Amino acid sequence: MAARPSWEGHLRLSLVTCPVSLWPATSEAETIRFNLINPKTNNRIRMQTVDAGTGEQVARSELVKGFQVAKGEYVLFDKEELDAVKLESTRIIDIEKFVPRASIDRLYWETPYHLVPAGKTGIEAYAVIRAAMARQNMVAIGRLVMSTRERICAIEIEEGGLVLTTLRTAEEVRALDDVALPDLPKPDPKMLQIAEKIVEQQSGDFDPSEFRDRYEDALRALIEDKRKGKPVRPQKPANDDKVVDLMAALKKSLEGGDGRRQRAERFVAAKAKLKKAGGRTRAA
Numbered sequence: 602m603a604a605r606p607s608w609e610g611h612l613r614l615s616l617v618t619c620p621v622s623l624w625p626a627t628s629e630a631e632t633i634r635f636n637l638i639n640p641k642t643n644n645r646i647r648m649q650t651v652d653a654g655t656g657e658q659v660a661r662s663e664l665v666k667g668f669q670v671a672k673g674e675y676v677l678f679d680k681e682e683l684d685a686v687k688l689e690s691t692r693i694i695d696i697e698k699f700v701p702r703a704s705i706d707r708l709y710w711e712t713p714y715h716l717v718p719a720g721k722t723g724i725e726a727y728a729v730i731r732a733a734m735a736r737q738n739m740v741a742i743g744r745l746v747m748s749t750r751e752r753i754c755a756i757e758i759e760e761g762g763l764v765l766t767t768l769r770t771a772e773e774v775r776a777l778d779d780v781a782l783p784d785l786p787k788p789d790p791k792m793l794q795i796a797e798k799i800v801e802q803q804s805g806d807f808d809p810s811e812f813r814d815r816y817e818d819a820l821r822a823l824i825e826d827k828r829k830g831k832p833v834r835p836q837k838p839a840n841d842d843k844v845v846d847l848m849a850a851l852k853k854s855l856e857g858g859d860g861r862r863q864r865a866e867r868f869v870a871a872k873a874k875l876k877k878a879g880g881r882t883r884a885a
Contacts, residue, residue: 604624604625604628606622606623606624606719607623607624607625607714607747608622608623608714608745608747609621609622609623609719610622610691610692610693610694610745611692611693611694611723612693612694612696612716612723612727612730612756613693613694613695613696614696614730614733614741617726617729617730618693618723618726619718619722619723619724619725619726619727619730620718620719620720620722620723621694621716621717621718621719621723621727622716622717622719623714623715623716623765624714624715624717625714625715626713626714626715626764627712627713632817633817633820633821633824650664665677665678665679665680666678666683683749688746688751690743690744690745690746690751691745691746693745694716694743694744694745694754694756694765695743695744696730696741696742696743696756697742697743697744698741698742699734699737699739699740699741699742700739700740700742701738701739701740702739702740702755702757705740705755705768706774708769708774709768709769709774710755710766710768710769711766711767711768711769712766712767713764713765713766714764714765714766714767715759715762715763715764715765716756716762716763716764716765717762717763727763731758731762731763734756734757734758734763735758740755740756740757741755741756741757742754742755742756743756745765747767752767752768753767753768753770754766754767754768755768789848791848792847792848792851795848795851795852795854795855796851798855799851799854799855802855
Protein backbone atom coordinates (compact mmCIF):
# COMPACT_ATOMS: atom_id res chain seq x y z
CA MET A 602 0.00 0.00 0.00
CA ALA A 603 1.39 3.40 -1.01
CA ALA A 604 2.23 5.81 1.78
CA ARG A 605 -0.17 8.69 2.35
CA PRO A 606 0.33 11.92 4.29
CA SER A 607 -0.91 11.78 7.87
CA TRP A 608 -1.56 15.52 8.06
CA GLU A 609 -1.68 18.47 5.66
CA GLY A 610 -1.66 22.15 6.52
CA HIS A 611 0.80 25.02 6.96
CA LEU A 612 4.05 25.62 8.86
CA ARG A 613 4.33 29.14 10.26
CA LEU A 614 7.27 31.04 11.72
CA SER A 615 6.06 34.50 12.80
CA LEU A 616 4.68 35.97 9.53
CA VAL A 617 6.35 33.40 7.25
CA THR A 618 4.01 30.56 6.20
CA CYS A 619 4.36 27.62 3.82
CA PRO A 620 2.11 24.63 2.98
CA VAL A 621 3.46 21.34 4.30
CA SER A 622 2.47 17.72 4.80
CA LEU A 623 3.46 15.07 7.33
CA TRP A 624 4.46 11.61 6.19
CA PRO A 625 5.03 8.68 8.58
CA ALA A 626 8.75 8.16 9.15
CA THR A 627 8.25 4.59 10.39
CA SER A 628 6.28 1.60 9.15
CA GLU A 629 4.78 -1.56 10.63
CA ALA A 630 3.79 -3.01 7.25
CA GLU A 631 6.07 -6.05 7.66
CA THR A 632 4.94 -6.82 11.20
CA ILE A 633 3.23 -10.20 11.61
CA ARG A 634 -0.43 -9.79 12.49
CA PHE A 635 -2.68 -12.66 13.51
CA ASN A 636 -6.42 -13.04 12.90
CA LEU A 637 -8.85 -14.69 15.29
CA ILE A 638 -10.00 -17.96 13.72
CA ASN A 639 -12.70 -20.49 14.62
CA PRO A 640 -10.66 -23.75 14.55
CA LYS A 641 -13.82 -25.81 13.88
CA THR A 642 -14.61 -24.01 10.58
CA ASN A 643 -11.28 -22.30 9.80
CA ASN A 644 -13.22 -19.05 9.32
CA ARG A 645 -12.25 -15.61 10.61
CA ILE A 646 -14.17 -14.13 13.53
CA ARG A 647 -15.98 -10.83 13.02
CA MET A 648 -16.27 -8.39 15.90
CA GLN A 649 -19.79 -7.05 16.37
CA THR A 650 -21.05 -3.87 18.04
CA VAL A 651 -23.63 -4.93 20.62
CA ASP A 652 -25.78 -2.80 22.93
CA ALA A 653 -24.59 -3.65 26.45
CA GLY A 654 -28.12 -3.24 27.86
CA THR A 655 -30.35 -4.94 25.28
CA GLY A 656 -27.81 -7.32 23.78
CA GLU A 657 -28.94 -6.27 20.30
CA GLN A 658 -26.47 -5.66 17.48
CA VAL A 659 -26.13 -2.01 16.37
CA ALA A 660 -24.71 -0.82 13.02
CA ARG A 661 -21.50 1.18 13.36
CA SER A 662 -23.01 3.93 11.20
CA GLU A 663 -25.64 4.54 13.91
CA LEU A 664 -23.12 5.00 16.73
CA VAL A 665 -22.07 8.33 18.24
CA LYS A 666 -19.37 9.23 20.75
CA GLY A 667 -20.19 9.81 24.40
CA PHE A 668 -18.40 11.02 27.52
CA GLN A 669 -19.36 9.46 30.86
CA VAL A 670 -20.23 12.11 33.47
CA ALA A 671 -21.74 9.67 35.99
CA LYS A 672 -22.37 5.94 36.19
CA GLY A 673 -24.58 5.06 33.24
CA GLU A 674 -24.92 8.73 32.24
CA TYR A 675 -23.25 10.04 29.08
CA VAL A 676 -23.06 13.32 27.19
CA LEU A 677 -23.46 12.43 23.49
CA PHE A 678 -21.78 14.09 20.51
CA ASP A 679 -22.20 13.59 16.79
CA LYS A 680 -19.41 14.20 14.27
CA GLU A 681 -20.57 17.71 13.36
CA GLU A 682 -20.49 18.81 17.01
CA LEU A 683 -16.97 17.48 17.52
CA ASP A 684 -15.82 19.08 14.27
CA ALA A 685 -17.03 22.41 15.67
CA VAL A 686 -14.08 22.33 18.09
CA LYS A 687 -11.62 24.04 15.78
CA LEU A 688 -8.18 25.16 16.91
CA GLU A 689 -5.75 27.06 14.74
CA SER A 690 -3.35 24.13 15.16
CA THR A 691 -5.85 21.93 13.29
CA ARG A 692 -4.37 23.23 10.05
CA ILE A 693 -1.36 25.30 11.17
CA ILE A 694 1.85 24.23 12.91
CA ASP A 695 2.79 27.46 14.65
CA ILE A 696 6.42 27.52 15.83
CA GLU A 697 6.28 28.99 19.33
CA LYS A 698 9.90 28.79 20.48
CA PHE A 699 13.33 27.30 19.78
CA VAL A 700 15.22 25.14 22.27
CA PRO A 701 18.44 23.08 22.38
CA ARG A 702 17.73 19.43 21.55
CA ALA A 703 19.52 18.29 24.71
CA SER A 704 16.96 20.21 26.80
CA ILE A 705 14.17 17.77 25.77
CA ASP A 706 14.24 14.63 27.92
CA ARG A 707 14.20 11.46 25.76
CA LEU A 708 11.09 10.23 27.61
CA TYR A 709 9.07 12.96 25.88
CA TRP A 710 9.93 11.95 22.30
CA GLU A 711 7.15 9.93 20.66
CA THR A 712 6.32 9.48 16.92
CA PRO A 713 8.46 10.85 14.04
CA TYR A 714 7.17 12.22 10.72
CA HIS A 715 8.88 13.64 7.65
CA LEU A 716 7.77 17.28 7.33
CA VAL A 717 7.94 18.21 3.65
CA PRO A 718 6.70 21.09 1.45
CA ALA A 719 3.28 20.57 -0.13
CA GLY A 720 3.29 22.08 -3.60
CA LYS A 721 5.68 24.60 -5.13
CA THR A 722 4.34 27.82 -3.61
CA GLY A 723 5.97 27.45 -0.21
CA ILE A 724 9.30 25.82 -1.07
CA GLU A 725 11.31 29.04 -0.70
CA ALA A 726 9.78 29.82 2.72
CA TYR A 727 10.37 26.20 3.80
CA ALA A 728 14.02 26.47 2.72
CA VAL A 729 14.51 29.75 4.62
CA ILE A 730 13.01 28.33 7.85
CA ARG A 731 15.12 25.17 7.56
CA ALA A 732 18.34 27.09 6.85
CA ALA A 733 17.77 29.43 9.80
CA MET A 734 17.24 26.45 12.12
CA ALA A 735 20.38 24.76 10.78
CA ARG A 736 22.53 27.83 11.39
CA GLN A 737 21.25 28.31 14.92
CA ASN A 738 21.39 24.53 15.63
CA MET A 739 18.07 24.67 17.46
CA VAL A 740 14.89 22.56 17.62
CA ALA A 741 11.55 24.26 16.92
CA ILE A 742 8.65 23.62 19.30
CA GLY A 743 5.07 23.93 18.05
CA ARG A 744 1.60 22.40 18.23
CA LEU A 745 -0.68 20.55 15.84
CA VAL A 746 -3.96 18.64 16.03
CA MET A 747 -3.76 14.94 15.09
CA SER A 748 -6.35 12.24 15.80
CA THR A 749 -8.62 14.69 17.67
CA ARG A 750 -5.79 15.72 20.01
CA GLU A 751 -3.59 18.79 20.09
CA ARG A 752 -0.03 17.52 20.27
CA ILE A 753 3.16 19.32 21.21
CA CYS A 754 5.78 18.70 18.54
CA ALA A 755 9.49 19.20 17.95
CA ILE A 756 10.85 20.04 14.49
CA GLU A 757 14.51 19.43 13.68
CA ILE A 758 16.84 19.22 10.72
CA GLU A 759 17.20 16.04 8.73
CA GLU A 760 19.11 15.46 5.51
CA GLY A 761 17.38 17.46 2.80
CA GLY A 762 14.34 18.34 4.88
CA LEU A 763 12.77 18.52 8.34
CA VAL A 764 11.53 15.84 10.71
CA LEU A 765 8.65 16.49 13.12
CA THR A 766 8.30 14.36 16.23
CA THR A 767 5.24 14.47 18.46
CA LEU A 768 6.06 14.93 22.13
CA ARG A 769 4.35 13.53 25.19
CA THR A 770 2.94 16.00 27.70
CA ALA A 771 4.16 16.29 31.28
CA GLU A 772 1.06 14.38 32.43
CA GLU A 773 1.97 11.44 30.18
CA VAL A 774 5.52 11.03 31.49
CA ARG A 775 5.93 9.13 34.74
CA ALA A 776 8.63 10.45 37.05
CA LEU A 777 11.23 8.09 38.44
CA ASP A 778 9.97 8.98 41.92
CA ASP A 779 6.71 7.16 41.03
CA VAL A 780 8.59 3.89 40.47
CA ALA A 781 9.75 1.60 43.27
CA LEU A 782 13.48 2.04 42.61
CA PRO A 783 15.61 0.43 45.35
CA ASP A 784 18.66 2.12 46.81
CA LEU A 785 21.64 1.08 44.69
CA PRO A 786 24.76 -0.22 46.42
CA LYS A 787 28.21 1.21 45.67
CA PRO A 788 29.84 -1.09 43.08
CA ASP A 789 32.86 -3.16 44.01
CA PRO A 790 35.89 -1.38 42.42
CA LYS A 791 37.24 -4.63 40.86
CA MET A 792 33.86 -5.55 39.41
CA LEU A 793 33.43 -2.02 38.11
CA GLN A 794 36.82 -2.15 36.40
CA ILE A 795 35.91 -5.38 34.58
CA ALA A 796 32.47 -4.03 33.63
CA GLU A 797 34.10 -0.92 32.16
CA LYS A 798 36.41 -3.10 30.04
CA ILE A 799 33.38 -5.05 28.75
CA VAL A 800 31.68 -1.77 27.82
CA GLU A 801 34.86 -0.68 26.02
CA GLN A 802 35.05 -4.00 24.12
CA GLN A 803 31.46 -3.74 22.93
CA SER A 804 31.52 -0.02 22.08
CA GLY A 805 30.86 1.22 18.54
CA ASP A 806 28.56 3.30 16.36
CA PHE A 807 24.85 2.52 16.20
CA ASP A 808 23.87 0.75 12.98
CA PRO A 809 20.16 -0.19 12.88
CA SER A 810 20.80 -2.74 10.11
CA GLU A 811 22.70 -4.87 12.65
CA PHE A 812 19.54 -5.46 14.65
CA ARG A 813 16.57 -7.59 13.66
CA ASP A 814 13.41 -8.51 15.50
CA ARG A 815 14.43 -12.04 16.52
CA TYR A 816 10.96 -12.76 17.88
CA GLU A 817 9.48 -11.82 14.50
CA ASP A 818 11.98 -14.13 12.76
CA ALA A 819 11.08 -16.94 15.15
CA LEU A 820 7.38 -16.40 14.44
CA ARG A 821 7.99 -16.57 10.69
CA ALA A 822 9.90 -19.82 11.15
CA LEU A 823 7.08 -21.20 13.30
CA ILE A 824 4.50 -20.22 10.66
CA GLU A 825 6.53 -21.97 7.96
CA ASP A 826 6.91 -25.12 10.08
CA LYS A 827 3.18 -25.22 10.77
CA ARG A 828 2.44 -24.65 7.08
CA LYS A 829 4.59 -27.66 6.24
CA GLY A 830 2.90 -29.75 8.91
CA LYS A 831 5.94 -30.01 11.17
CA PRO A 832 5.28 -30.59 14.90
CA VAL A 833 5.84 -27.67 17.26
CA ARG A 834 7.55 -28.47 20.53
CA PRO A 835 7.50 -25.78 23.23
CA GLN A 836 10.90 -24.84 24.58
CA LYS A 837 11.70 -25.09 28.25
CA PRO A 838 11.92 -21.67 29.91
CA ALA A 839 15.35 -20.58 31.10
CA ASN A 840 15.96 -20.79 34.82
CA ASP A 841 16.59 -17.19 35.84
CA ASP A 842 16.17 -17.82 39.56
CA LYS A 843 19.55 -19.43 40.16
CA VAL A 844 22.14 -17.46 42.14
CA VAL A 845 24.86 -16.04 39.89
CA ASP A 846 28.46 -15.41 40.94
CA LEU A 847 28.67 -11.83 39.63
CA MET A 848 32.48 -11.67 39.60
CA ALA A 849 32.72 -14.98 37.74
CA ALA A 850 30.10 -13.85 35.23
CA LEU A 851 31.95 -10.58 34.62
CA LYS A 852 35.27 -12.36 34.05
CA LYS A 853 33.69 -14.89 31.69
CA SER A 854 32.00 -12.06 29.77
CA LEU A 855 35.33 -10.25 29.45
CA GLU A 856 36.83 -13.43 27.98
CA GLY A 857 34.00 -13.69 25.46
CA GLY A 858 32.31 -16.61 27.19
CA ASP A 859 28.75 -15.80 26.13
CA GLY A 860 28.34 -18.73 23.77
CA ARG A 861 24.66 -18.14 23.11
CA ARG A 862 25.32 -14.62 21.89
CA GLN A 863 28.21 -15.76 19.68
CA ARG A 864 26.05 -18.46 18.12
CA ALA A 865 23.26 -15.96 17.51
CA GLU A 866 25.67 -13.51 15.89
CA ARG A 867 27.08 -16.25 13.64
CA PHE A 868 23.53 -17.27 12.65
CA VAL A 869 22.56 -13.68 11.75
CA ALA A 870 25.80 -13.20 9.78
CA ALA A 871 25.31 -16.46 7.87
CA LYS A 872 21.70 -15.59 7.09
CA ALA A 873 22.69 -12.15 5.81
CA LYS A 874 25.41 -13.72 3.66
CA LEU A 875 22.94 -16.22 2.20
CA LYS A 876 20.43 -13.47 1.44
CA LYS A 877 23.11 -11.34 -0.22
CA ALA A 878 24.14 -14.30 -2.38
CA GLY A 879 20.56 -14.72 -3.57
CA GLY A 880 19.81 -17.81 -1.51
CA ARG A 881 16.31 -18.91 -0.66
CA THR A 882 14.72 -17.45 2.46
CA ARG A 883 11.73 -18.64 4.47
CA ALA A 884 8.34 -17.61 3.18
CA ALA A 885 6.60 -14.83 5.10
